[in-house]
Amino acid sequence: MFRNMFRTIRPTFSNVLLRWKSSGTEKKVTMYDPFVTKPKKNKETYLEVIKMFEGNDIRRRGHVEFIYAALARMKEFGVQKDLEVYKALVDVLPKGKFIPTNIFQAEFMHYPKQQQCAVDLLEQMEDNGVMPDYEMEQMLLNIFGRRGIPLRKFWRMMYWMPKFKNLSPWYLPDQLPNDTLELAKLAIQRITSVDPDTQISVWQTEEIEASLDKTWIVSAQSRIQQVLLAEQPPDDPLIVKGPYIVYLKDQVVSYFLLVGKIRPEHNDDKDLDDVSNIEKPPGIPGFIGNTKLPAIKCTVHEQDDGTIVSVCATGTSSRDSLLSWIRLLEKYGNPVLSDIPVIFTLTAPPTDIAMQETQPAVTETDDEQIKRK
Numbered sequence: 001m002f003r004n005m006f007r008t009i010r011p012t013f014s015n016v017l018l019r020w021k022s023s024g025t026e027k028k029v030t031m032y033d034p035f036v037t038k039p040k041k042n043k044e045t046y047l048e049v050i051k052m053f054e055g056n057d058i059r060r061r062g063h064v065e066f067i068y069a070a071l072a073r074m075k076e077f078g079v080q081k082d083l084e085v086y087k088a089l090v091d092v093l094p095k096g097k098f099i100p101t102n103i104f105q106a107e108f109m110h111y112p113k114q115q116q117c118a119v120d121l122l123e124q125m126e127d128n129g130v131m132p133d134y135e136m137e138q139m140l141l142n143i144f145g146r147r148g149i150p151l152r153k154f155w156r157m158m159y160w161m162p163k164f165k166n167l168s169p170w171y172l173p174d175q176l177p178n179d180t181l182e183l184a185k186l187a188i189q190r191i192t193s194v195d196p197d198t199q200i201s202v203w204q205t206e207e208i209e210a211s212l213d214k215t216w217i218v219s220a221q222s223r224i225q226q227v228l229l230a231e232q233p234p235d236d237p238l239i240v241k242g243p244y245i246v247y248l249k250d251q252v253v254s255y256f257l258l259v260g261k262i263r264p265e266h267n268d269d270k271d272l273d274d275v276s277n278i279e280k281p282p283g284i285p286g287f288i289g290n291t292k293l294p295a296i297k298c299t300v301h302e303q304d305d306g307t308i309v310s311v312c313a314t315g316t317s318s319r320d321s322l323l324s325w326i327r328l329l330e331k332y333g334n335p336v337l338s339d340i341p342v343i344f345t346l347t348a349p350p351t352d353i354a355m356q357e358t359q360p361a362v363t364e365t366d367d368e369q370i371k372r373k
Helices: 004-009 043-056 063-072 083-090 103-107 112-127 134-144 147-167 181-194 223-230 319-331 364-368
Strands: 017-023 026-032 201-202 218-221 239-247 253-259 306-313 342-346 354-355
Touching: 017 342, 043 063, 043 083, 063 083, 063 112, 083 103, 083 112, 103 342, 112 147, 134 147, 134 239, 181 201, 181 218, 181 239, 181 306, 218 319, 223 306, 253 319, 319 342
Parallel strands: 239 342
Antiparallel strands: 017 026, 201 218, 218 306, 239 253, 253 306, 342 354
């Protein structure tokens, strides 16, 4: 309730400070933003602006407006995940004045504008995955007291954030790599972790002489997927679906799927209680004994809408790079792709659906078979 009440009167970051501008006999108020005047956008200059504000006025008038303006400029200076900067902003608030002295002040949110400002600062920390420490708890205790709303928010954060910090089974470093190739490796590893036998390969499109896009390809395929691909009927085309997106914290990676036909359901009328003719087990499918998979669906790659036989991410996400991916799959352990047509159904950019063979060039008769979405 209080958040909605004071959100309407929250100032924008452009109203940080007001200065009188004189031109002859006329005087008018002009906007002044100390963050704009800094030529270098880094942590040092950001903290320097905070120190300048603290030194200009011992009463620190306009501290709420300044904190909101500083929070809005964090991404510009690249300090949105720095705990030291958040503690410097909390230190801007005056000490002792906002502590309630009786039960009525404690229950009716003493100095609500300042308390809501501190809560918004803690929420921005939570959104950026910055966990506060006990020094910030002492700072909030000295500013708002033990019954303050910001301190309650801090206690909730310290309870839930450690529980969720390491809850994801896919580990990511605190600082993600800037290289798109390394990000693609992390994304494909996360997607294909459902099958521990998956092998991730990094290829270059230069290996294909007819390739137009000179980029990298991160491809993932397991031995079970190779067996599934080898059992695909040559009359039914494979489909390249995508691009889909996967999030790695604040980074986005596009990936594609190579989907084949679903195997028909197997109707087994055998009596499970009949022990008169027990067959010898053929071994582990695709590894020991028989290289064929059993008739029933028992792999994680066989979904309701198709059988996923491979996953990839490319540097350009273009159709030519995906065509190079198909040819590289054929080159490295999937010779059946030379006999199976492949349909590309790229949803972005919106282009035609193209059916292409992996080895021979597209002829005029093939072009006539191209259909629009």
